[in-house]
Amino acid sequence: xxxxxxxxxxxxxxxxxxxxxxxxxxxxxxxxxxxxxxxxxxxxxxxxxxxxxxxxxxxxxxxxxxxxxxxxxxxxxxxxxxxxxxxxxxxxxxxxxxxxxxxxxxxxxxxxxxxxxxxxxxxxxxxxxxxxxxxxxxxxxxxxxxxxxxxxxxxxxxxxxxxxxxxxxxxxxxxxxxxxxxxxxxxxxxxxxxxxxxxxxxxxxxxxxxxxxxxxxxxxxxxxxxxxxxxxxxxxxxxxxxxxxxxxxxxxxxxxxxxxxxxxxxxxxxxxxxxxxxxxxxxxxxxxxxxxxxxxxxxxxxxxxxxxxxxxxxxxxxxxxxxxxxxxxxxxxxxxxxxxxxxxxxxxxxxxxxxxxx
Amino acid sequence: xxxxxxxxxxxxxxxxxxxxxxxxxxxxxxxxxxxxxxxxxxxxxxxxxxxxxxxxxxxxxxxxxxxxxxxxxxxxxxxxxxxxxxxxxxxxxxxxxxxxxxxxxxxxxxxxxxxxxxxxxxxxxxxxxxxxxxxxxxxxxxxxxxxxxxxxxxxxxxxxxxxxxxxxxxxxxxxxxxxxxxxxxxxxxxxxxxxxxxxxxxxxxxxxxxxxxxxxxxxxxxxxxxxxxxxxxxxxxxxxxxxxxxxxxxxxxxxxxxxxxxxxxxxxxxxxxxxxxxxxxxxxxxxxxxxxxxxxxxxxxxxxxxxxxxxxxxxxxxxxxxxxxxxxxxxxxxxxxxxxxxxxxxxxxxxxxxxxxx
Numbered sequence: 001x002x003x004x005x006x007x008x009x010x011x012x013x014x015x016x017x018x019x020x021x022x023x024x025x026x027x028x029x030x031x032x033x034x035x036x037x038x039x040x041x042x043x044x045x046x047x048x049x050x051x052x053x054x055x056x057x058x059x060x061x062x063x064x065x066x067x068x069x070x071x072x073x074x075x076x077x078x079x080x081x082x083x084x085x086x087x088x089x090x091x092x093x094x095x096x097x098x099x100x101x102x103x104x105x106x107x108x109x110x111x112x113x114x115x116x117x118x119x120x121x122x123x124x125x126x127x128x129x130x131x132x133x134x135x136x137x138x139x140x141x142x143x144x145x146x147x148x149x150x151x152x153x154x155x156x157x158x159x160x161x162x163x164x165x166x167x168x169x170x171x172x173x174x175x176x177x178x179x180x181x182x183x184x185x186x187x188x189x190x191x192x193x194x195x196x197x198x199x200x201x202x203x204x205x206x207x208x209x210x211x212x213x214x215x216x217x218x219x220x221x222x223x224x225x226x227x228x229x230x231x232x233x234x235x236x237x238x239x240x241x242x243x244x245x246x247x248x249x250x251x252x253x254x255x256x257x258x259x260x261x262x263x264x265x266x267x268x269x270x271x272x273x274x275x276x277x278x279x280x281x282x283x284x285x286x287x288x289x290x291x292x293x294x295x296x297x298x299x300x301x302x303x304x305x306x307x308x309x310x311x312x313x314x315x316x317x318x319x320x321x322x323x324x325x326x327x328x329x330x331x332x333x334x335x336x337x338x339x340x341x342x343x344x345x346x347x348x349x350x351x352x353x354x355x356x357x358x
Numbered sequence: 359x360x361x362x363x364x365x366x367x368x369x370x371x372x373x374x375x376x377x378x379x380x381x382x383x384x385x386x387x388x389x390x391x392x393x394x395x396x397x398x399x400x401x402x403x404x405x406x407x408x409x410x411x412x413x414x415x416x417x418x419x420x421x422x423x424x425x426x427x428x429x430x431x432x433x434x435x436x437x438x439x440x441x442x443x444x445x446x447x448x449x450x451x452x453x454x455x456x457x458x459x460x461x462x463x464x465x466x467x468x469x470x471x472x473x474x475x476x477x478x479x480x481x482x483x484x485x486x487x488x489x490x491x492x493x494x495x496x497x498x499x500x501x502x503x504x505x506x507x508x509x510x511x512x513x514x515x516x517x518x519x520x521x522x523x524x525x526x527x528x529x530x531x532x533x534x535x536x537x538x539x540x541x542x543x544x545x546x547x548x549x550x551x552x553x554x555x556x557x558x559x560x561x562x563x564x565x566x567x568x569x570x571x572x573x574x575x576x577x578x579x580x581x582x583x584x585x586x587x588x589x590x591x592x593x594x595x596x597x598x599x600x601x602x603x604x605x606x607x608x609x610x611x612x613x614x615x616x617x618x619x620x621x622x623x624x625x626x627x628x629x630x631x632x633x634x635x636x637x638x639x640x641x642x643x644x645x646x647x648x649x650x651x652x653x654x655x656x657x658x659x660x661x662x663x664x665x666x667x668x669x670x671x672x673x674x675x676x677x678x679x680x681x682x683x684x685x686x687x688x689x690x691x692x693x694x695x696x697x698x699x700x701x702x703x704x705x706x707x708x709x710x711x712x713x714x715x716x
Contacts, residue, residue, distance in 0.1 A: 020471070021474055021475075021497060022497065024471075025478060029478070029482060029491070033458070033491050044494065047493070049410040049414055049513070050410060050411050050513070051409055051410050051411040051412075052407040052410040053409040054408060058493070058509070060460040060461075061462070062505075064464055064498060064500060064505070067464075067498060067500070067501060068498070100403070100416070102416060102509060104420045104462075104507045104509075106420055106422055113378070116383075117379075117383075117386075120383060124387060133391050133394065134387045135387075135403035135405070135416070136398050136416065138418055138419055141425055143425060143502060143503070144503070145501070147420075147507075149505075151509040153405075155407070
């Protein structure tokens with residue numbers, strides 16, 4: 001879930017308004033049903049249908065025009081791809097296999113039938129939806145922009161699901177892929193670079209407009225039995241890592257030099273490290289594994305999957321997230337990713353990179 | 359699903375734009391998964407988790423400010439009740455028991471924390487959500503009005519699910535409750551009657567602002583084994599009955615004199631029959647039962663449930679829906695309920711009563 005009802009157990013300092021609301025909702029409406037494994041508070045909710053062999057997972061994410069996307073920066077098909085991908089990323093983050101999804105669309109006048117059909121070509125592209133099938137939804141009219149809300153359902157494999165809350169002090173922290181690439185793509189779009197033809201430019205635009213959920217890697221990581229906790233990086237490492245720490249009741253220290261940044265963005269007047277920490281919308285996986293299993297994990301992780309990089313470790317400093325900078329200086333990592341309720345709604349384009357405007 | 363991806367099998371004449379899109383989507387993305395019983399095309403999708411005893415159902419419905427509601431006409435708590443109720447109505451329409459739901463909220467600046475918490479008091483009121491539990495969702499900012507998208511999950515009982523498509527020529531048509539009451543409530547709101555103190559006025563306002571999904575009746579009708587097909591009345595009888603007829607490959611004739619109208623609306627400059635036929639948002643159940651079982655059905659239907667009324671019958675005139683008027687004259691029933699893509703989006707308040715402005 002993009003800005004999900006999530007992980008808001010203990011929040012010692014300066015809660016964001018959004019986090020505070022989520023915390024209150026989690027506290028009020030925590031799991032009661034015997035069929036429910038996990039309600040509010042993770043990338044997806046987890047339940048077990050009576051007599052079923054596997055757990056089922058459900059997650060919801062919305063994309064709003066003017067907040068999360070601009071029509072002129074993408075195509076309906078790409079938008080469909082992104083809308084389903086951000087949902088499948090939540091299932092990937094728990095190691096689940098995507099099965100079904102519903103799409104709720106609200107459209108302003110002037111959006112053509114062709115646009116809707118192209119959008120759904122995107123949501124249903126086989127290489128994107130990874131076997132998940134469109135099974136319903138609703139259509140309504142909008143008085144402002146396009147509103148997309150998708151709910152995805154998935155199934156565990158052998159009941160192995162990874163939560164945010166399993167991290168322990170001493171665990172090593174990893175991420176998949178490269179961080180800050182999507183934010184770099186947004187930066188390009190903002191500066192009119194939509195036609196960018198450089199390889200790095202195309203890569204950044206692709207990461208922003210059609211991010212790839214890490215479904216296969218997520219399933220592998222859940223199945224391997226070597227990982228304690230996992231989540232996806234939707235709002236930025238500086239926002240999401242504290243969520244994992246709060247859920248697990250631990251602290252963390254990460255090393256800036258070890259974070260896999262998107263170096264090419266330096267050429268576009270960006271700080272790759274800033275984008276990696278605060279950019280958001282990377283939809284990579286963040287996970288923690290016990291130190292004793294680290295070597296086995298790294299050696300057995302399939303080479304064809306997006307690479308994994310060790311970026312730091314969990315510790316006993318509950319609720320504290322620190323960043324070790326290049327010179328060895330250690331500072332508290334400020335949460336500067338996207339918060340919908342702190343963001344000024346003045347025509348910003350894409351949510352999680354809110355801080356690009358600062 | 360409010361304007362669901364639904365039942366658009368054959369559409370011989372004058373497809374509405376919305377119906378046409380739904381028809382195209384159903385054709386393109388019809389059921390493929392072996393776990394799927396019913397995809398696009400009914401009130402909810404139906405799937406069967408591996409090894410599970412029961413079917414599971416999922417449905418999605420959105421409410422948009424300025425289209426489906428006005429903030430000044432309701433309270434956050436009432437709005438929460440309505441938002442969950444319209445989803446549970448879809449589960450009721452197939453005879454399923456509600457279990458879980460997720461809520462995707464997009465809120466403009468200025469909506470307070472208190473508003474959100476009150477809204478969720480409404481979505482989670484035990485007598486409203488009938489045992490269903492809030493298990494997740496997402497929160498984002500909106501540049502225009504409040505946007506609510508709920509997805510509800512339910513479970514069958516003894517795998518008995520009623521679809522729209524099971525109607526047969528000769529079946530008798532029934533509805534629960536009274537039709538046109540919600541539209542009368544909207545009419546009152548529009549004319550400034552929010553403070554109406556008459557009993558009928560309060561009843562109409564309640565029907566519009568906090569409709570009651572017919573969960574118990576829906577489950578009973580699915581369990582009794584005497585009903586061929588069922589759906590809920592969300593967009594108006596004149597729109598929804600043709601949907602049932604198309605799905606079942608039949609025609610229908612209903613008798614105006616037999617329709618349970620909300621007679622009190624005549625005193626507010628309304629035509630109760632018009633509101634019953636075209637008003638929408640009644641969230642009553644429409645169902646068909648074989649003539650041979652009609653007496654047994656009527657006699658065994660629990661007296662504590664909303665009354666059921668026989669309004670006509672299905673016939674072999676595929677795709678034709680006729681209305682027998684008071685004088686015996688028979689005319690084709692024009693579809694004048696709500697269509698999101700035909701509606702003028704000029705500040706209308708509540709969807710399905712669009713035609714009130716004609």
